[in-house]
Each structure stands twice: as structure tokens, then as C-alpha cells.
Amino acid sequence: MASMTGVxxxxxxxxxxxxxxxxxxxxxxxxxxxVDEERLQAFLDRRAPGRNAQSTxxxxxxxxxFLSGLVNGxxxxxxxxAVIENADTRSKDYEALRDCPRPSHADYAAFVKYGRYHDIRxxxxxxxxxxxxxxxxxxxxxQLLEQRNIRIAAHVRRIAADEDRxxxxxxxxxxxxxxxxxxxxxxxxxxxxxxxxxxxxxxxSQGDSLGGVVEAICQGVPxxxxxxxxxxxxxxxxxxxxxxxxVKAVEFGEGLGFASLRGSQANDPFAMAQDGxxxxxxxxxxxxxxxxxxGMPILCRCAFKPTPxxxxxxxxxxxxxxxxxxxxxxxxxxxxxxxxxxxxxxAALAIGLTDLLLERAAEKGL
Numbered sequence: 001m002a003s004m005t006g007v008x009x010x011x012x013x014x015x016x017x018x019x020x021x022x023x024x025x026x027x028x029x030x031x032x033x034x035v036d037e038e039r040l041q042a043f044l045d046r047r048a049p050g051r052n053a054q055s056t057x058x059x060x061x062x063x064x065x066f067l068s069g070l071v072n073g074x075x076x077x078x079x080x081x082a083v084i085e086n087a088d089t090r091s092k093d094y095e096a097l098r099d100c101p102r103p104s105h106a107d108y109a110a111f112v113k114y115g116r117y118h119d120i121r122x123x124x125x126x127x128x129x130x131x132x133x134x135x136x137x138x139x140x141x142x143q144l145l146e147q148r149n150i151r152i153a154a155h156v157r158r159i160a161a162d163e164d165r166x167x168x169x170x171x172x173x174x175x176x177x178x179x180x181x182x183x184x185x186x187x188x189x190x191x192x193x194x195x196x197x198x199x200x201x202x203x204x205s206q207g208d209s210l211g212g213v214v215e216a217i218c219q220g221v222p223x224x225x226x227x228x229x230x231x232x233x234x235x236x237x238x239x240x241x242x243x244x245x246x247v248k249a250v251e252f253g254e255g256l257g258f259a260s261l262r263g264s265q266a267n268d269p270f271a272m273a274q275d276g277x278x279x280x281x282x283x284x285x286x287x288x289x290x291x292x293x294x295g296m297p298i299l300c301r302c303a304f305k306p307t308p309x310x311x312x313x314x315x316x317x318x319x320x321x322x323x324x325x326x327x328x329x330x331x332x333x334x335x336x337x338x339x340x341x342x343x344x345x346x347a348a349l350a351i352g353l354t355d356l357l358l359e360r361a362a363e364k365g366l
Contacts, residue, residue, distance in 0.1 A: 009355040017122030017129040023083035024133035031077035043139040046343040104308035128245045131344045138347020141354040150220040153177035159196040159212035167217045169283035204335035207311030212338035223295035225356040232291020240348035249303035253286025309333040
């Protein structure tokens with residue numbers, strides 16, 4: 001089932017961009033885990049639309065209503081289910097797109113697959129709106145991981161030509177990672193963040209959009225998670241990351257940079273740490289060896305394409321008439337979705353690592 005994922009932690013996401021609501025079912029968490037709903041809401045607010053001039057002006061509260069799975073703030077062993085109501089929709093903006101698909105959107109592919117039955121409004125279930133329930137599941141998993149001293153954080157590494165400094169592959173200070181969550185445009189260098197903000201506003205004024213890169217780090221991940229071949233950590237995490245609309249590339253560690261290196265430059269030398277654990281002096285492999293976590297920080301980057309819905313006239317076709325046709329897109333759209341995608345990347349990684357931790361515990365018979 002395309003809307004479900006996970007091995008021991010099963011996540012199912014439902015709804016469409018303009019349906020009555022969207023939601024998630026999270027099955028497989030053990031009982032007795034505390035879920036701080038205020039912290040969860042603060043996490044969801046980072047992704048929510050209409051918060052600043054750099055995002056879509058669609059305004060949604062994105063406040064989940066929990067139907068099951070939580071009792072007095074603790075998981076009870078039953079599946080957690082939550083719903084977010086869609087309130088600020090303008091479905092009429094999308095009627096013409098049933099005949100004239102938007103370039104680089106899923107409109108045409110959905111028409112081929114589902115005929116004229118697919119929900120065109122706001123992109124239907126192909127919409128980035130579905131990352132809200134992803135963040136509900138991921139926000140809960142982030143809290144579980146923090147209780148196990150595993151910390152996940154992400155920042156905007158690049159938007160157009162403006163680039164932030166990279167995460168230190170060997171790890172960042174806790175204060176540095178915590179500060180990112182409170183920033184409107186999370187960068188490690190505030191001056192770069194301001195240049196990115198100005199670039200986004202300029203693109204919006206020109207009826208255009210920008211893409212970029214989100215970089216994430218997972219610290220405190222124990223060695224031994226994952227399986228070789230098809231069950232590797234990269235495999236499992238990349239599947240979740242590619243579920244975020246507009247992600248077109250994912251790389252771990254040095255990623256594509258490995259192609260330019262020699263083995264003598266690329267290898268991570270082993271060393272014994274003071275606590276007796278085996279570490280590496282560098283971390284070009286991004287904390288994963290043979291598909292299994294090595295105990296070093298896991299590093300990954302996701303490349304996001306520019307928002308396809310732009311105000312400029314574009315070339316499309318009329319499916320009914322069978323001819324070329326110009327298209328002007330109406331509605332409210334992000335000139336750059338990268339800043340709002342940062343918590344989505346954190347959520348996807350948290351879901352994947354939680355599933356891998358539960359799998360490792362089951363292997364050990366715990």
C-alpha cells in the first residue's frame with residue numbers, strides 16, 4: 001500500500017489537500033511513552049503554512065485531534081490516530097487544471113493513472129499538505145528518540161546560490177542544534193539566512209520560485225542498526241525522505257563527492273575512543289557502513305526542486321482538445337518550500353530511525 005510504510009513501526013497517512021481533513025495512524029509504539037503535545041504542536045508550527053512572507057498565504061492551524069492511542073499523555077499500546085481539519089481551501093482555483101496539467105506537477109501522471117477520478121484540488125494526495133500528518137508521526141518519534149539520547153536536527157544548507165556552512169560530520173554542540181528549531185529560516189550562519197530570505201522574496205516578486213538543499217544530522221545513533229542489501233539504513237531512510245514532495249535527490253555522507261576522491265582520501269580511519277568505543281577520525285561515510293549504523297553521526301542531504309506552481313505563464317496542453325495550450329496558475333503557493341521542508345526531513349528521519357531501533361530491540365529479544 002503506497003500510503004503505508006514501516007516494518008515494526010507502521011505509519012499510514014490519509015487525506016487530500018482539500019478533503020475534509022488529513023491524518024495519520026501510527027501503529028507499533030510500545031505503551032508507556034510520554035508524548036508532550038505542546039512540544040509536538042511547536043514542531044508542527046514550524047511546517048505550517050501562512051506564517052511569513054516566504055511561504056504560501058494559505059492559513060491552517062494544523063492542530064491535530066487525537067482519536068486513539070494516547071491516555072493522559074502516554075501511549076497505551078493501541079494505534080495512535082490523529083486528524084487535522086482542512087479549513088482554508090480554495091478549490092475553485094484548480095478546476096481548469098483537470099484539462100490543462102501544471103508542468104512538473106503530478107497532474108498529468110495522476111490523470112493517466114486514475115483517469116478523471118483523481119482529486120485535482122490542491123494536488124490531491126500528491127500535495128505537500130500531506131507532510132503535516134507525516135510531521136505528527138515524526139514529531140512523536142523525535143520525542144521518543146530524545147528519551148534515548150538520539151538527537152535529529154536539520155538546516156537549510158542551500159537556496160539558489162546562497163549556501164550555509166555544513167554540519168560538522170563529527171557532531172555539533174547540542175545548543176547549536178536546539179537553536180535551529182526556533183529560527184524562521186534555520187541556518188547555522190544568520191547572515192546567510194537573511195540572504196536566502198531576500199532571494200525568496202525577490203523570486204516571489206518576479207512570479208518565480210527557488211529550490212534548495214536541506215542537510216540533516218542524527219547524533220547518538222547506536223551502532224548496529226539496519227541490515228545489509230535491501231534493509232540498509234540508507235535504503236530505509238531514503239524511502240521516507242523521497243516521500244516528501246519535491247525531493248529529487250538524497251545523499252549520505254560525502255555522497256556524490258565520493259566520485260572525485262581516491263580511496264586514500266575517502267576512507268574513514270578507525271580509532272579507539274577514551275570510553276572504549278570504536279570511532280572514526282573522519283566521517284565521510286555519514287555514519288553508515290554496509291547499510292548498518294557505525295555509531296558516528298548520520299549525515300544526509302536532500303535536494304528540493306523549485307515549486308512548480310509559479311505565477312508566470314507556462315506551456316502546457318489541453319487534454320480534451322489534444323493541442324498545446326498556455327497556462328497561468330492561480331492560487332496560493334510557496335515561492336520556496338525549502339524552509340518549511342526542514343521539519344519534514346527531521347520527521348522522516350525520526351520515523352525511520354525509530355522503526356530501526358524497534359527492529360534492533362526485537363533482534364535482541366528485548
